[in-house]
Amino acid sequence: MRTNDGNGTLDVSDAIFAVDYKPALIHQVVTAYLAGARAGTKAQRNRSRVQGGGSKPYRQKGTGRARAGTSRSPLWRSGGVTFAAEPKAWDQKVNRKMYRGALRSILSELVRTDRLIVLPSLELEAAKTKLLAMRLEQLGLKDALIVVAGFDDAAFLAARNIPGVDVVTAAQADPVSLVAFKHVVMTEAALRALENRLK
DSSP, rough: BOTTTTSSSSOOHHHSSSSSOOHHHHHHHHHHHHHOOOOOOOOOOTTTSSSSSSOSSSSSSSSSSSSSSSSTTTTTTTTOOTTOOOOOOOOOOOOOOHHHHHHHHHHHHHHHOOOOEEEEEOOOOOSSSSHHHHHHHHHHHHSEEEEEESSHHHHHHHTTSSEEEEEEEEETTOOHHHHHSSSSEHHHHHHHHHHHHOO
């Protein structure tokens, strides 16, 4: 893999950056990842959970009204919900082998489509949005995910006010973030950290 500065090439593992593209696996992992973020806490009360309504509101016959057994019927105002929503866990099981396989497939596709840009480092003189914007402009990028090896306070602060740009560490990189951006900018240290993570 050639670095962006053109000064040399990087030797990377073919088992991570040169595997087959598996869209079905990526879709399954991304869907499971997004499903796991759902709260699943929506809840409504059915007629048995609405307080009151223990006695028959009026006698069965002779009133001229439709017969009713409880004032908490779904047909009544302040009654229960007919098909009440229940708390639900949306989690989908994805084992470690599938998760890592999806990451390898995504990284390999980024390399094949020239959407992965590797920089020797991402050193900003200060936590200034203008400095990071100028750096991205030099690379010809407007929409990019920046992956750094460890927490970089200057990079995180500088990227906050740039639309379409986000910064994550190599440990935080996940399938959703990698497929959400058109380009991925990665430092050499972050690339090596990802290699170690996916061995």
